[in-house]
Amino acid sequence: MIYIFQQLLNALQLGSIYALIALGYTMVYGILAMINFAHGDLFMIGAFFCFLIAVYLHLSFVPTLLLSMLGVACLGVLIERLAYKPLRNAPRVSAIITALGVGLFLENFTLALSPYPQHIPELITNTTWNFGSLSISSLQIIVIVLSLVLMLVLDFIVHRTKTGIAMRAISWDKTIVPLMGVPVNKIISLTFAIGTGLGGAAGVMYGLAYPVIDPYMGIMIGWKAFICAVVGGIGNVRGAMIGGFILATVEIMVAAFFPSTYRDFVAFSLLLVLLIVRPYGILGKPQPQKV
Amino acid sequence: MPLLEAKHITHRFDGLCAVDDFNFTLAPHELVGIIGPNGAGKTTLFNLITGVYRATEGTIQFSGKEIVGQTPHQINKLGIARTFQNIRLFKELTVLDNVRIAYYGKIIYSPLEALLHIGRFRAEEKRIAGMAMELLIIFKLDDLANVAAGSLPYGLQRKLEIARALATEPKLLLLDEPAAGMNPNEIISLMEFIGWIRKTFSVTIILIEHQMRLVMGICERLVVLDFGATIAEGLPAQIQNNPKVMEAYLGEEVKI
Amino acid sequence: MDKFTTTYSQLLTRWHTLTAHRFFWPVFILAGLLFSIAAARLEILDQYVQLILIYVGINIILTVSLNLINGYMGEFSVGHAGFMAIGAYIASILTVSVFPQASVNFLFPVAILTGGIGAALIGFLVAIPSFKTRGDYLAIVTLAFGMIVKSCLENIDAVGGPRGFLGMDKLTTLPWVFFWTVLSVWVIRNLVYSKFGRGVLSIREDEIAASLMSVNTRQVKIIAFVVSSFFAGIAGGLFAHALQFINPRMFDILKSTDILIMVYLGGIASIAGSILGAIIYTILLEILRPMGVWRMVLMPLMLVLLMIYRPRGIMGLREAKMFVPLRDLILVKILRQKKKEATDASA
Structure with a gap:
């Protein structure tokens, strides 16, 4: 029983990270109807920023986190401006391929600069508390609480502020909303900044939890986070959070009770079943076909 | 009845x-x-x-x-065939292909014959191409047969859509x-x-x-x-x- | 400079008139086959060039077959490497463990074909979810499919698990690759210019309108997925016997991304484009090899620039005349003539 509880705690930690990345996918999708396949690699860049800042600037945890988030957010906005914006009226798939290209560029550029895996120094003194056979580390608590805070802030922004209303309005209709005086380019940039910034934060936290980082780490985690976004219902912020926790729980539980090599197999099979049962994700609504 | x-x-x-x-x-x-x-x-x-x-x-x-x-x-x-309120042609395909697609149910050959271009394929394609062309001639769209449907003027798009529906007989x-x-x-x-x-x-x-x-x-x-x-x-x-x-x-x- | 452009345009017209004649095809194919046999037997080309040509051929098969789904049908499949893996493993198991060693050379095409059929069967299964889901959700289905194939292979110890499978002879020769490449291009081109191919196009344009215009969309989707995965399986078998070693990681999402890039580089819904895309990408990667890691930085950058300035790829939605059936090319001429006859008769 306690074993299961311990695993659930691990799932909560991994799920927080997945959810943070999934949010980036979902936000960009919601506003541009475009899958930003470079997002997983921006997550990786977040981890590398964390490494650079911690090693060369010797900053402590909080400034490292903030600077990494800022750096990744700037990069995200830059990518949007340079690579995606010219394609806003092009066929949708060209934007997706561009995103794949940007992702490959980020991976290989990082690889060219740092051919070997790097090790992130310990930024927080990690203490572990034991309750019977249940152990909780301060790192776990920080990851979970921080993710939750970030998600709550995001949820507040999207649902309660004027900017959030503008974001949702643009995702609803891209031709009329600009005529209402909503600064579309600014809102899209802001969406990219927030989405990729959260991905950067996820990168930092992942780097702290699993300190060995390499340029290709973003691929698999990125795709998995994308799956979380879809499972929750892509374009839906709350769905992304739920999707993250579901995938993490399934993965951790499979690894806990079966050989860990079955993890991906079971996770992806479940995903297929779920998509067959609910083709538009848990919180997604099927778009009514207009005929 | x-x-x-x-x-x-x-x-x-x-x-x-x-x-x-x-x-x-x-x-x-x-x-x-x-x-x-x-x-x-x-x-x-x-x-x-x-x-x-x-x-x-x-x-x-x-x-x-x-x-x-x-x-x-x-x-x-x-x-039963129909047209649509907000014209739904296959916009990037030619006028001729728009009509030919509507003959899908009338063409009789198997996938294998289609993959290898053998058997009934040639005769059927010839027959259907002829039928499609005749229909276009009736509708006076024949000169535009090779034009992308989406680039036609609005009125002709309506006309083509009706022609396409009639192609399914x-x-x-x-x-x-x-x-x-x-x-x-x-x-x-x-x-x-x-x-x-x-x-x-x-x-x-x-x-x-x-x-x-x-x-x-x-x-x-x-x-x-x-x-x-x-x-x-x-x-x-x-x-x-x-x-x-x-x-x-x-x-x-x-x-x- | 001027002289160069005129010679170039003259050459181009020559090429067009040459390819307009349909005997061009059998002659070209025969010549190609003879050359490939000669190149392999008499060592006209050195081993390295031969290997690159083999990869070019395999990539053409992969690109043309994926273009059927992503270009002609307008879906976004990201699991093509999964079908390739199935073909590669089936063919390799057959040549290494099942077929008697003495007749392996002779039975090689059977192995490749079986790999293709195995992949096609799985392609049939993947087609089923495509009945209901489209777009991004179908992308996820194919993505998950690719991951499941990889993680299944990693868990089967009989084929080496994550370490991979080896022991294949180098059976993939230039003539074989030439044969399979020509076959796949020919068959897919035939499919595209049939009622099923037009059905595939109509699904891309407007699936609901297509089904209301008598197109059996389920049948069309099944045919497209089966044919596409069949040739991915063929390419996988050839790949395995060219490299003589396979492991599950070779067929992961990065491999699928490679094929996607070739498809969109060459241009969607174009056979000539796919061939161009595969050739350019494969050869460019080889030419840039001295750059080391930096070529992998440069390639994606070039892709992004191409997408920005030419979002539909080199040949997007256009087809080289030589691939279009004669009937479609001269249809309009026939049509005019008929009309003239009709007016003459009435007059």
Whole structure:
């Protein structure tokens, strides 16, 4: 029983990270109807920023986190401006391929600069508390609480502020909303900044939890986070959070009770079943076909 | 035997009742108009008949065969074709290919024959290409055969869409607002055009329309829908003076 | 410079008139086959060039077959490497463990074909979810499919698990690759210019309108997925016997991305484009090899620039005349003539 509880705690930690990345996918999708396949690699860049800042600037945890988030957010906005914006009226798939290209560029550029895996120094003194056979580390608590805070802030922004209303309005209709005086380019940039910034934060936290980082780490985690976004219902912020926790729980539980090599197999099979049962994700609504 | 017989059709979207206990009989060679205010459920009715949606309740029989629950292409094969309110051509394909695609059900060869271009393939392709071309000649679209459908002017797109629907050799043709966006002169020529189609291809036609001039001019019978239910049915002249219809279009008369 | 452009345009016209004649094809194919046999037997080309040509051929098969789904049908499949893996493993198991060693050379095409059929069967299964889901959700289905194939292979110890499978002879020779490449291009081109191919196109344009115009969309989707995965399986078998070693990681999402890039580089819904895309990408990667890691930085950058300035790829939605059946090319001429006859008769 306690074993299961311990695993659930691990799932909560991994799920927080997945959810943070999934949010980036979902936000960009919601506003541009475009899958930003470079997002997983921006997550990786977040981890590398964390490494650079911690090693060369010797900053402590909080400034490292903030600077990494800022750096990744700037990069995200830059990518949007340079690579995606010219394609806003092009066929949708060209934007997706561009995103794949940007992702490959980020991976290989990082690889060219740092051919070997790097090790992130310990930024927080990690203490572990034991309750019977249940152990909780301060790192776990920080990851979970921080993710939750970030998600709550995001949820507040999207649902309660004027900017959030503008974001949702643009995702609803891209031709009329600009005529209402909503600064579309600014809102899209802001969406990219927030989405990729959260991905950067996820990168930092992942780097702290699993300190060995390499340029290709973003691929698999990125795709998995994308799956979380879809499972929750892509374009839906709350769905992304739920999707993250579901995938993490399934993965951790499979690894806990079966050989860990079955993890991906079971996770992806479940995903297929779920998509067959609910083709538009848990919180997604099927778009009514207009005929 | 009626060509089309719909009994007690009801269709709901998330609790919203788009079509409510609709009953309708259509004899062969009729030309019937369906009119009604926006959102009355006219297009939904077409979607139910052509199998895009499956009716929540009720039955629709076409030439004595039940069609509720059949897929769109099966229903099309039985002999129902349609056009769309907001023209849905295959925009990036040529005019010729738009028509040729509609012959899908008429071409008889197996996938293997198609992959290797053997057997019946050549003869069938030749036959269908000829039929498609003849249809385009009839519609005077032959000079544009190699042009992308999306680049045609609006009026010709409407025309091509009707040609495409007729390529499936239907017994019943459903026209969804064919006069949308046309000026009075164009509407007059459209009226002649529809009459001509009816005669040339000997099809039964149901027409959804807002343009009263068109409906009153060519339809033999009218059905008025409001909130998914039939509120009046009869000859155009009868409908024109029906108080219920006026109410649906103009609102209730206010007594001062 | 001027002289160069005129010679170039003259050459181009020559090429067009040459390819307009349909005997061009058998002659070209025969010449190609003879050359490939000669190149392999008489060592006209050195081993390295031969290997690159083999990869070019395999990539053409992969690109043309994926273009059927992503270009002609307009879906976004990201699991093509999964089908390739199935073909590669089936063919390799057959040549290494099942077929008697003495007749392996002779039975090689059977192994490749079986790999293709195995992949096609799985392609049939993947087609089923495509009935209901479209676009991004179908992308996820194919993505998950690719991941499941990889993680299944990693868990089967009989084929080496994550370490991979080896022991294949180098059976993939230039003539074989030439044969399979020509076959796949020919078959897919035939499919595209048939009623099923037009059905595939109509699904891309407007699936609902297509089904209302008598297109059996389910049948069309099944045919497209089966044919596409069949040739991915063929390419996988050839790949395995060219490299003589396979492991599950070779067929992961990066491999699928490679194929996607070739498809969109060459241009969607174009066979000539796919061939161009595969050739350019494969050869460019080889030319840039001295750059080391930096070529992998440069390639994606070039892709992004291409997408920005030419979002539909090199040949997007256009086809080289030589691939279009004669009937479609001269249809309009016939049509005019008929019309003229009709007016003459009435006059």
